[in-house]
Structures are given as C-alpha cells and as structure tokens.
Amino acid sequence: MTQIPLSSAAEAEQAAFDFDRNDDTRQIVPDVAYRQLAIVNVIFVGFEGAGDGNWVLVDAGIPGSAYAIRSAAGARFGGQGRPACIVMTHAHFDHVGALETLANEWDVPVYAHHAEHPYLDGTRNYPPADPSVGGGLLALLSPLFPTRPVDVASRLYDLPVDHTVPFMQDWRWVPTPGHTPGHVSLWRERDRVLIAGDAFITTRQESVYAAMTQSPVMHGPPMYFTPDWASAKSSVRQLAALRPEVVVTGHGAAMQGSEMRSALDALAERFDEVAMPPHRRA
Numbered sequence: 001m002t003q004i005p006l007s008s009a010a011e012a013e014q015a016a017f018d019f020d021r022n023d024d025t026r027q028i029v030p031d032v033a034y035r036q037l038a039i040v041n042v043i044f045v046g047f048e049g050a051g052d053g054n055w056v057l058v059d060a061g062i063p064g065s066a067y068a069i070r071s072a073a074g075a076r077f078g079g080q081g082r083p084a085c086i087v088m089t090h091a092h093f094d095h096v097g098a099l100e101t102l103a104n105e106w107d108v109p110v111y112a113h114h115a116e117h118p119y120l121d122g123t124r125n126y127p128p129a130d131p132s133v134g135g136g137l138l139a140l141l142s143p144l145f146p147t148r149p150v151d152v153a154s155r156l157y158d159l160p161v162d163h164t165v166p167f168m169q170d171w172r173w174v175p176t177p178g179h180t181p182g183h184v185s186l187w188r189e190r191d192r193v194l195i196a197g198d199a200f201i202t203t204r205q206e207s208v209y210a211a212m213t214q215s216p217v218m219h220g221p222p223m224y225f226t227p228d229w230a231s232a233k234s235s236v237r238q239l240a241a242l243r244p245e246v247v248v249t250g251h252g253a254a255m256q257g258s259e260m261r262s263a264l265d266a267l268a269e270r271f272d273e274v275a276m277p278p279h280r281r282a
Contacts, residue, residue: 002270002273002274003204003217003218003219003274004217004218004219004263004266004267004270004274005216005217005218005263006202006216006217006218006255006259006260006263007216007259008216009259010216010255010256010257010259010260010263011216011253011254011255011256012028012246012247012248012253012254012255012256013026013027013028013253013254014027021048021076022075023048023072023075023076024068024071024072024075025044025072025076026254027048028193028246028248028254028256029191029193029246030047030048031045031046031047032044032045032193032195032246032248033076034248034254035068035069035072037061037062037065037068037069038062038065039062039094039251040059040061040062040094040095040250040251041059041248041249041250041251041252042057042058042059042060042061042065042069043057043058043059043195043248044056044057044058044072044073044076044077045057045058045168045171045195046076046077046083048076048077049076049077049078050077050078051077051078051079052077052078052079052080052081052082053082053083053084054077054084055073055076055077055083055084056083056084056085056086056087056165056166056167056168057069057073057083057085057086057087057102058086058087058088058089058186058195059087059088059089059095059096059197059250060086060088060095060096060097060098060099060102061094061095061097061098062093062094062097062098063093063097063098064097064098065097065098066097066098066101066102066105069098069102070102070105082106082108083106083108083167084108084166084167085108085109085110085111085166085167086099086102086103086108086109086110086111087110087111087112087159087165087166087168087173087186088110088111088112088116088120089183089184089185089186089195089196089197089198089250090112090116090119090179090180090182090183090184090197090198091112091116091119091120091126091149091150091180091182092126092180092198092225093147094250095197095198095250096120096150099120099150099152100150100151100152103152103155104155108155109155109156109157109166110152110155110156110157111156111157111158111159111165111166112156112157112158112159112182112184113158113159113173113175113182113183113184114158114159114182115177115181115182116180116181116182116183116184117156117158117182118149119149119150119180119182120149120150120151120152120153120156121149121151121152121153121156122149122150122151122153123149124149125147125148125149126147126149126180126225127147127227128147129147129224129225130223130224130225130227131224132277159173159184165186168186170188170189170190171186171187171188172186172187172188172189173185173186173187174186174187174238174239174242175235176196176197176199176235176238176239177228177231177232177235178199178221178226178228178229178230178231178232178233178234178235179197179198179199179221179222179225179226179228179232179235180225181228183197183198183199183235184197185197185199185235185239187242187244191245191246192242192243192244192245192246193244193245193246193247193248194239194242194244194246194247194248195248196239196247196248196249196250197249197250198221198222198225198249198250198251199221199232199235199236199239199249200218200219200220200221200236200239200249200264200267200275201219201220201221201222201249201250201251201252202216202217202218202219202247202249202251202252202253202254202255203215203216203217203219203251203252203253204217204219216252216253216255217252218255218260218263218264218266218267219252219267219275220232220236220267220271220274220275220276221275222251223275223277229276232271232275233271233272233275233276236264236267236268236271236275237268237271239264239268240261240264240265240267240268241268243261244260244261244264245257247260247264
C-alpha cells in the first residue's frame with residue numbers, strides 16, 4: 001500500500017535535553033513526555049519534578065513493562081513516582097500490559113470511555129485479530145496476540161461526560177472510535193498538543209522491521225486490530241480538522257509542525273487508499 005512519508009525533520013523530540021534529563025523519556029513539550037517500550041508508547045503528562053499525585057499516565061504499555069514505567073516515572077517526577085490516575089486511550093494488550101500491576105501498586109483510579117469498560121473489567125474479549133490485512137509479519141502473527149480483557153473493575157471510572165480529563169487541566173477527550181469501540185484521543189487547544197492513541201500512528205505497525213525501527217510514516221490505525229473502518233476514517237478526519245501542532249501516537253515517533261499536518265491531511269483525504277487494507281474481513 002502507498003505510504004505517506006514523514007522526514008526526521010518533523011520529529012518532535014529534543015535529544016540533547018532528553019540526554020541531560022536522563023529519565024528514559026522523550027519530552028515533546030515541557031509537561032508531556034513519552035517512553036517507547038518495544039513497539040508501543042506510554043505517555044507521561046506533568047512537569048518534571050512534579051511529585052506524587054501531580055501527573056497522569058496515559059496507557060500502560062506491553063506486558064512486563066511495569067518496571068520500566070515505574071522507573072521512568074520516579075526519575076521524571078520524584079517521590080514514589082505515583083500518578084494521580086491512569087487514563088486509557090483503549091484497552092488492547094499492548095496498551096494495558098502493566099495496567100493491573102501499576103493501578104494496584106499505586107492505588108489510583110483508571111479512566112476510560114464507557115464503551116471500553118468491558119475490556120477493562122474482565123467481562124469481554126476483543127474480536128480476534130485479522131491477519132488477512134497483510135502488510136508484514138506482525139499482521140501475519142496477529143492472531144497470536146492476546147484479546148482477553150484485564151480486570152481493574154474496582155478502580156475503573158467513566159471519562160466525564162463534559163469531555164474534561166480528570167487531573168489534566170485544559171485537556172479534553174475526543175471520541176475516536178474505529179480501532180476499538182471506546183477509543184479516545186486527548187487534546188489541548190492552547191498549544192495544540194494531541195495524544196492520538198492508535199486513531200492514527202506514525203509508523204507501519206504491521207511490519208516487524210518498521211515497528212522496531214520506528215521508521216516514520218503517517219499511517220492509519222494498526223490494520224490487524226481495527227474492525228470498524230468507517231468509524232476509523234471519520235475519527236482521522238476529526239483529528240486532522242483540529243490542526244495539531246504536536247502529536248504523540250501509540251506507535252511511532254512524536255511529530256510536529258507543518259509537515260506533520262500536511263501528512264495528516266493527506267491521510268484524512270486519501271484514507272481509503274492509504275489506510276484501509278484491500279483484503280480484510282467484511
């Protein structure tokens with residue numbers, strides 16, 4: 001399939017500052033940083049040195065990533081590295097891997113869209129992956145990926161109906177279904193920062209090589225785990241219309257500026273051609 005390229009000039013990271021900070025995160029604006037854990041990103045929202053209860057974790061990585069998340073949080077924020085809460089863009093296995101461990105250890109609430117709750121309270125499996133989308137080895141292997149739910153029911157809350165985000169002043173959640181029924185993205189208008197989750201991503205997640213090297217492209221949601229392509233298309237168009245300045249997604253490097261916006265516009269306009277797999281389940 002045709003890809004929409006992104007150059008390294010569009011990357012939002014500042015490597016020199018990241019090296020000096022030495023907390024294993026990539027900072028994209030003063031109060032938003034992320035850490036790549038194998039094939040997926042987790043996001044830390046809060047200022048460096050903010051202390052316990054004064055920051056928010058967005059998504060919870062792959063299975064086995066609790067130590068890496070805990071370590072980065074402690075180094076970045078100080079204290080015990082404990083957030084005010086955990087906010088979930090969605091509940092696929094590579095975003096909830098450390099959720100039960102960290103939510104219980106930190107004793108914090110978990111917020112998600114109501115439509116995502118069945119996958120977070122232990123009651124419903126996601127639909128099986130679709131290997132027919134093609135595009136690389138990860139797609140071929142996708143039926144092996146876990147689809148069973150995690151269970152954080154005792155800590156689980158709906159995102160507020162007014163679209164505010166708990167403990168994240170000035171942020172709003174945006175419903176972006178398609179990749180999952182209750183997928184959300186997070187948006188801050190004042191500096192036009194977007195946490196997109198997997199509504200779109202900036203690498204070709206179906207390919208092992210691209211997923212590991214994070215080769216930058218503007219890409220639709222991971223194809224093998226996206227069951228509702230009409231909604232996915234609508235969600236991408238909604239996010240492109242926001243005209244973000246800085247974007248961090250669930251997979252791939254954070255991107256910024258006019259090149260990123262042009263690529264996102266192209267994805268929205270040419271979604272059927274560049275994002276929707278020609279061979280997929282009906």
